[in-house]
Amino acid sequence: MNGHRIGLIGLGGMVQSHIRWLAAEGRFRVVAASDVNESALAAVGDQLGLPAEKRYADFARLIADPDVDAVVSVTPNHIHAAIMQACLEAGKPFLGEKPFTRVFEEAAPLLAQYERQPVAGMIGFSYRYTPAFRYARELLRDGRLGEVRSFSIQYLQGWGAAPNNTPYIWRFNKDITGTGTLGDLGSHMIDLARFLFGEFAELSAQLRTFIPERPDPATGGMVRIEVDDFVSFQARMAGGAVGVFQSSRNAIGSGNQHEVSVYGDAGTLHATTLDPDRLIWIREEAPGQLARAVLDVPERCKTTQYGDFLAMLDGVPTDGLPDFMDGYRNQEVLDAVIRSDAEKRAVRVGASD
DSSP states (O other): OOOEEEEEEOOSTTHHHHHHHHHHHSSEEEEEEEOSOHHHHHHHHHHHTOOGGGEESSHHHHHHOTTOOEEEEOOOGGGHHHHHHHHHHHTOOEEEOSSSSSSHHHHHHHHHHHHHSOOOEEEOOGGGGOHHHHHHHHHHHTTTTOSEEEEEEEEEOOTTSGGGTOOOOGGGOHHHHSSSHIIIIIHHHHHHHHHHHOOEEEEEEEEEOSOOEEEOTTTSSEEEOOSOSEEEEEEEETTSOEEEEEEESOOTTOSSEEEEEEEETTEEEEEETTSTTEEEEEEEEETTEEEEEEEEOOGGGOOOHHHHHHHHHTTOOOTTOOBHHHHHHHHHHHHHHHHHHHHTSOEETTOOO
16 A cells, blocks of 8 residues: 655654654655754754755645645644644644643634534544553443443653752743643543543543742743643543543652543453553452452554554544544543633533533
């Protein structure tokens, strides 16, 4: 089958991983790159052997390039909406980073444009490709847990904790990110819940900023932090299950701990990124007799994000691919979390009451 010519936007710290993932699939070729940072553009352009005319400071020119079949965007949050808008206008398929947009006000016009002119789009909810999470979804769909009553999801990291004296970086800049831990890690929690249990109905949330100032390496001064370090919320899903969520970048000892526990009438499942190829299943073998099993994830559950991107571009998107509407619905939930915290009450997801 033919390959796909990729235009790569955003050449910062994550781009090398994306270059490797693209190469691993064997049918992608990066033909253009874009970044406002001249040195990054030069370095990656040289690495990929791109001619000078395929190195763009303006991402809009890359998207308009007729030699670019599809776009991969690896940028900070504040550019997400503009890149998706340009892709929609040009009819270019894309893979964009999460969260969908910086704030919900940027998402609504994109939905209107998408409904006028749909374009194949994928949002980088990469933890859909954790094998244990995919196997948990399969077991839930097969009814192995019976009726699911409740679940808990957490996503914890420790790099922002006070003893680390973490400096001010773009992830703490509200103008760039919109939110802190909520958009960075919380968007993955929300996506995992939707992946496993369907849509959100209502929730009640709180956001906290634990460290109000951080040192700015550029000036040596302190910068006031306006984004959250911690988020927690309770939610009722449209299907009836209730969930408890927490996320923090201040959890000492947690490197990248994203996990879910599911409680059903026929048992309990635990799945985590810390053990991505196995999950724990606890069930009653006889009245009052519990059995605990560690299940190996079958090979059929081991797919990749770029494998799904390839399938989308080939016109045969797979079940569970995080598409444009998954990004939009995720942003609706993020907005509900923000409104619930601000108004100190439970709110319906997708409603402005």
